[in-house]
Amino acid sequence: MSRPKAARVSMADVARLAGVSSQTVSRVANGHSSVVGSTRQQVLAAMKELDYRPNSAARALKSGQFRTIGVILFTLSSTGNSRTLEAIADHAALQGYAITLIPVAMPTQDSVLGAFTRLGELAVDGVIVIMEVHLLDAATVTLPPNVQVVVVDSDAGDRYTVVDTDQADGARQAVAHLLELGHRTVWHVTGPEESFASQRRAQAWRDTLTAAGRQAPPALHGDWSAASGYRAGLALADEPGCTAVFVSNDQMALGVLRALHERGRAVPADVSVVGFDDIPDAGSFIPPLTTVHQDFAEVGRRCVDGILRQIERGETAHGTALVPTRLVVRDSTAPPPADR
Amino acid sequence: MSRPKAARVSMADVARLAGVSSQTVSRVANGHSSVVGSTRQQVLAAMKELDYRPNSAARALKSGQFRTIGVILFTLSSTGNSRTLEAIADHAALQGYAITLIPVAMPTQDSVLGAFTRLGELAVDGVIVIMEVHLLDAATVTLPPNVQVVVVDSDAGDRYTVVDTDQADGARQAVAHLLELGHRTVWHVTGPEESFASQRRAQAWRDTLTAAGRQAPPALHGDWSAASGYRAGLALADEPGCTAVFVSNDQMALGVLRALHERGRAVPADVSVVGFDDIPDAGSFIPPLTTVHQDFAEVGRRCVDGILRQIERGETAHGTALVPTRLVVRDSTAPPPADR
DNA sequence: CTACGTAATGTTTACGTAAACATCAGCTCG
DNA sequence: CGAGCTGATGTTTACGTAAACATTACGTAG
Missing domain, CATH: 1.10.260.40 (lambda repressor-like DNA-binding domains)
Incomplete structure (x- = not known):
């Protein structure tokens, strides 16, 4: 001063x-x-x-409430995270709450970590965690007591309130759509292993195939990035039996589309591709991508509502609430070549 | 409680x-x-x-400092905004500052507005504004006195400290690259009019053409979205003389690529396309996009450094600091068809 | 007509911290 | 050998707000 x-x-x-x-x-x-x-x-x-x-500091001191919600995440670079964050911020503002951003370094690179192990002294009434909780544990961030928590992308429904997209049903819709078109089976490109969302989608992919009496081919692994999708796509292009792929997010699907294009495999004539997320750009891919739409706005709204219910009314409703998804059919899916 | x-x-x-x-x-x-x-x-x-x-409330009350920086923006849906935000959050955390997110409703829909006209009572030592200041004025948000401000995407260097990418030089590099390849002139798809960044890029596009003694064709207008780029792309596909396009961001470029593809205009054989931003997906477009790389991390770092200099050392250095850009050449540009 | 209730407003106090000032012990230097 | 200094720690106070309690004025019921 x-x-x-x-x-x-x-x-x-x-x-x-x-x-x-x-x-x-x-x-x-x-x-x-x-x-x-x-x-x-x-x-x-x-x-x-x-x-x-x-003076909000004086007010907070007196009342013990900050009217602020913290959001913990690794990165904003995934479309899902940033859109969820935006929805959270908008809805929280509507309720008169501010949002404090708490970026956490990846568990591997704990350089930045010290900065917010101080999380404890953060002026926050509640915290929304946008990542798998196990990773949070690994990141040695200690959540302060008396702070309410809501979690996205996790299976910790027994410990916390969890809000999430209905990953399994979304994946099921994607696979079912491809099977209905006549494909014999469906290949799959996963997200990073740590992601609970990715695990759920992969599990549902496998389950849906099994339930239909089909053999699930080996899964290919990506990391959400378009580049990783491209690598997976090159591998898929070399699989002559591959006529349909369910990719765990739209960005990787973009990479898959490019790989198939470069290898001369036409989409959707030779290979059908379905993504997940329905990012705003998905309709502008070549070809426009059939994908599973996630309602990020609803996820954000539920996160805020959930945390406010805990903060303001002391209700601690653990368990998981699933936000429904819906398949958006565009031009990247068609019956398999043999059928025509 | x-x-x-x-x-x-x-x-x-x-x-x-x-x-x-x-x-x-x-x-x-x-x-x-x-x-x-x-x-x-x-x-x-x-x-x-x-x-x-x-107890940070008591500490803030005593010291008059919150160790918190507010970030005001309209939306996180543009890649640029969310990446800048992420860079700001990371760098601020490193310095022991927290980030509070302040979403502002578009001036048109002032429903949400009330919620944060309360901005004044916000627990914040400084504010980083990620949008053209005129829009902020229009949004009837009153910045509290005694709060330091740093602005991105604006020309208000006389009133505030402004940090920005060197838009003009980036656009110049893009246009120069296309001219060097032998294109007679370069078409342009702009962002929304309100965006200062878009204005700067358009101005530099025109200036560079003029300086080279070329005629600038009429500009086409988009809104940063891939869908708007697609519409512009359809119009361009109908221009037989169009062999090169500079698009004001990568998302619109994605739409342009699709439109050209659908109309049978090969990229880069018939038409060359250059984008702006170098979003992570740009290398996975079909074809991989030649684009102007923005160093968002650097922008974020400078924003935080600038605001901390004001907060902690009382230096009020108005003026504009430009972060350099560099052209990343991929596969969407080539000499014009006539040359081959 | 008095006693009491009620609405409107004032006074005191505490929230947790840290600056400013006060105290105290030990030590150095003339 | 005592004045004065220094380093270590304690005491007081103020930051701005709001709950709890106190006071005042006025109207009404008995």
């Missing part, structure tokens, strides 16, 4: 100008109990004249 | 257990002045035993 920063206006200042006690100012500010009209007007006028702004 | 929340541990509690005064605890906590080794050890032991966590 090197500079003499323009004097902060406090309730006392407003009270003095309005000729009332500071408690009355507080009452007006909070719309509490009874303040007669004329007094209220005077106070409001004084507030306006002085450009009074409540 | 419906529940009896486990009693908060304060400095006084730690002091009692350690048999010292609370001021000594404060000194240990802040590494301040002199505390003899043995005393320090006792205090640290007591802290650990009680799982003491400093």
Whole structure:
């Protein structure tokens, strides 16, 4: 505080100008109990004249609430994360809560970690964790006590409230769509192993095939990036029996499309491709991608509602709430070549 | 607070257990002045035993600093915004600052607005604005006094510290690259009019053509989305003289590629396309996109450094600092058809 | 007409921290 | 050998707010 920063206006200042006690100012500010009209007007006028702004630090100190929700995540580079975050921020703002971002370094590179092992002293009433909880444990971040938690992309329903997209049903729809088109089986490109979402999608892919009496080919592994999808796509292009692929997210699907294109395998004539997420760009891929739509806005809304229910009403409803998905059929899927 | 929340541990509690005064605890906590080794050890032991966590509200009230930076933006859906945000969050965490997200509704839909006209009472030492300032003005958000501001994507260098990518030079490199390949002129797809970045890129595109003695064709207008790029691409496909396009971001370029593909105009054989941003997926487009690389990490770092310089050292260095760009040449550009 | 209830407002206090000031013991220097 | 200094620690106070309690004025029921 090197500079003499323009004097902060406090309730006392407003009270003095309005000729009332500071408690009355507080009452007006909070719309509490009874303040007669004329007094209220005077106070409001004084507030306006002085450009009074409540001091949130003092308020938090007194009330023990920060009206702030922390969001913990590894990265914003995945479309899903950033869209969930945006939905959370929008909905929280609507409820009068602010969002504090808590980036955590990957467990491998704990350089940055120290910075927010201090998480404990964070001014936050609750935390939304957008990642598999086991990873959080591994990251040696200690969640402070008395802080409510809601988790996305995890199976920790027994320990926390979990909000998630219905990964399994989405994957089932994708595979079923391909089978209905007449494909004998469906190949699969997974996300990173740590991702619970990826695990769920892979499991449902396998289960759906099995339930239909089909043999599941070996899964190929990616890391959510388009580049990893491209590598998987090259491998798939060399599988002559491969006529249909379910890719665990749209970005990897983009890479798969490029690999197939470069290897002269036409989509959807030779190979059908289905993605997951329905990112805004998916409709502009070549060809426009058939994919499973995730309702990120709804996920965000439920996260915020869930955490607020815990914070404001003390309800601790563990368990998992699933947000439904729906298949968006575009031009990357068609019956297998043999059928035509 | 419906529940009896486990009693908060304060400095006084730690002091009692350690048999010292609370001021000594404060000194240990802040590494301040002199505390003899043995005393320090006792205090640290007591802290650990009680799982003491400093109360940031009280600290903020006392010090007048929140160790928090607010980030104001319209949306996270543009890759640029979310990557800049991520870079800001990472770098801020490194410096021991937290990030508070402040989403602002578009000026058109002021429904959400009320929620954060309360911005004034926000617990924030400084604000980074990721949008054209005029839009911020239009959004009727009043920035509180005594809050430092750094701006991205704006020309308000006279009022604020502005950090930005060197848009003009990036656009110049893109156009120069196409001219060097032998194209007679270069078409252009802009971003939304309000975007300062888009304006700068368009201006530099025009200037570079003029400087080379070429005629600039009419610009086509998009809104950063792939869908808008697709529409522009359809129009371009109908221009027989069009052999080269500079698109103002990669997402729109994706749409342009699809439109050209659907109309049978081969890229890069018939038409060359250059994008802007170098999003992670750009290398997986069909064909891999030649584009202007933006160093978002550097932008984020400079934003944080700039705001911290203002907050902690009171330096108010207005003006604009430009982060250099570089052209990444991939497979979407080639000499014009006539040359071959 | 008095006693008591109620609405409106004022006064006191505590939240947890850290700056400012106070105290105290031990040590150095003239 | 004592004045004065230094380093270690304790005590007081203020930050801005809001809950809890206190006071005042006024109206009404008995």
